[in-house]
Amino acid sequence: MTTNTRGVHIGRRLSDSKRPGETEILKVENLQVSFPTDDGLVQAVRGVSYTVREREVLGIVGESGSGKSVSSMAVMGLLPKSARISGSIRYRGEDVLAMSERKRRGLRGRKIAMVFQDPMTALNPVHTIGDQLAEAVLAHDLIPRKDALARAKEMLDLVGIPQAEARLRSYPHEFSGGMRQRAMIAMAIINNPDMIIADEPTTALDVTVQAQILEKLLEVKDAVDAAIVLITHDLGVIAGMAHRILVMYAGKPVEIGEVDQVFARPRMPYTVGLLGSIPSAAVSGERLQPIKGTPPSLINLPPGCPFSPRCPLADDQCRTAEPPMAETESGTQLAACHHWPKLAEATDPTAFFRTNSETS
Ligand SMILES: Nc1ncnc2c1ncn2[C@@H]1O[C@H](COP(=O)(O)OP(=O)(O)OP(=O)(O)O)[C@@H](O)[C@H]1O
Ligand code: SF4
Numbered sequence: 001m002t003t004n005t006r007g008v009h010i011g012r013r014l015s016d017s018k019r020p021g022e023t024e025i026l027k028v029e030n031l032q033v034s035f036p037t038d039d040g041l042v043q044a045v046r047g048v049s050y051t052v053r054e055r056e057v058l059g060i061v062g063e064s065g066s067g068k069s070v071s072s073m074a075v076m077g078l079l080p081k082s083a084r085i086s087g088s089i090r091y092r093g094e095d096v097l098a099m100s101e102r103k104r105r106g107l108r109g110r111k112i113a114m115v116f117q118d119p120m121t122a123l124n125p126v127h128t129i130g131d132q133l134a135e136a137v138l139a140h141d142l143i144p145r146k147d148a149l150a151r152a153k154e155m156l157d158l159v160g161i162p163q164a165e166a167r168l169r170s171y172p173h174e175f176s177g178g179m180r181q182r183a184m185i186a187m188a189i190i191n192n193p194d195m196i197i198a199d200e201p202t203t204a205l206d207v208t209v210q211a212q213i214l215e216k217l218l219e220v221k222d223a224v225d226a227a228i229v230l231i232t233h234d235l236g237v238i239a240g241m242a243h244r245i246l247v248m249y250a251g252k253p254v255e256i257g258e259v260d261q262v263f264a265r266p267r268m269p270y271t272v273g274l275l276g277s278i279p280s281a282a283v284s285g286e287r288l289q290p291i292k293g294t295p296p297s298l299i300n301l302p303p304g305c306p307f308s309p310r311c312p313l314a315d316d317q318c319r320t321a322e323p324p325m326a327e328t329e330s331g332t333q334l335a336a337c338h339h340w341p342k343l344a345e346a347t348d349p350t351a352f353f354r355t356n357s358e359t360s
């Protein structure tokens with residue numbers, strides 16, 4: 001059993017779930033997204049690269065505004081028209097950014113599905129749950145409507161909605177928040193996707209319901225053999241649910257690696273600071289101060305490492321040159337920090353943050 005920051009108990013273990021395969025289904029390379037605004041160009045995503053393998057759960061974590069949602073919406077093709085996008089997104093080798101809108105619609109919902117924080121953004125209040133689930137099937141499959149409704153019932157059963165047959169005739173407002181989120185998961189999996197992108201799927205729910213929904217996500221992942229990209233503020237959720245973790249800061253990945261690896265040996269001070277906020281996973285086991293300060297504005301970012309104003313290890317090099325993502329002592333763990341070897345040498349890297357918080 002895994003406990004996260006808010007005391008959510010995720011009973012179903014990731015180790016009980018199907019193992020990731022070797023095949024990469026999604027490959028994002030140097031993705032950049034900016035938005036022209038009246039105040040200037042917002043550089044929301046500044047070079048994001050990651051891969052997702054079959055059946056893998058990749059956890060993406062980072063403070064509000066770090067570009068988690070924008071980078072995922074780019075994969076889904078759901079960004080507003082004003083967005084300037086560059087880089088490469090490949091789904092099973094196919095260039096997603098070069099696809100026609102028709103082909104992209106086929107990818108969305110059928111191969112890659114999304115679960116949002118607020119189910120009401122995906123559910124239509126004036127149609128029954130059954131109609132909406134059936135429509136989701138019929139948008140991609142020419143099958144009789146009664147078969148689509150039968151599939152809808154099967155999905156509601158799978159996500160744990162009691163009396164699924166009767167519930168097909170309910171409207172979204174007749175569902176509780178947790179049930180709506182289950183219905184949205186049902187909608188996401190109804191076409192047997194390869195990958196589910198879940199953006200803060202449980203943030204709006206209370207702790208007990210959160211745990212049930214997260215467990216259900218792991219269960220349905222196995223039922224439909226999908227990979228998951230799980231976006232969350234909560235490192236504890238990632239500890240319980242993900243194989244690999246991608247840490248974002250100011251529009252860029254700053255650390256990526258296997259969850260066990262990164263939790264045991266963080267190589268980027270921002271990750272160290274984040275880990276300090278979860279007692280069960282903290283490197284030292286002791287609760288630390290939260291990271292002081294706020295992330296930088298994404299308009300006119302100053303040179304150097306964007307974390308430098310908040311980093312206890314920052315020096316002149318950090319303030320002038322932004323560090324690239326680079327291999328650490330382990331080839332499977334990358335970090336963007338000039339001084340990661342200092343974290344590797346330290347017996348307790350979190351001590352840097354304690355010293356900083358005690359003296360400032
Ligand atoms: N349509 C838009 N126009 C201008 N700026 C935008 C637009 N959409 C997002 N942004 C900006 O892009 C940055 C990244 O936003 P994003 O929604 O990806 O953050 P996030 O990491 O998902 O944060 P949160 O945890 O709060 O959901 C933010 O600074 C946000 O204000
Ligand atoms: S590059 Fe410098 S400022 Fe940035 S995280 Fe590393 S030590 Fe801190």
Ligand SMILES: [Mg+2]
Pocket residue numbers: 068069070199
């Ligand atoms: Mg977001």
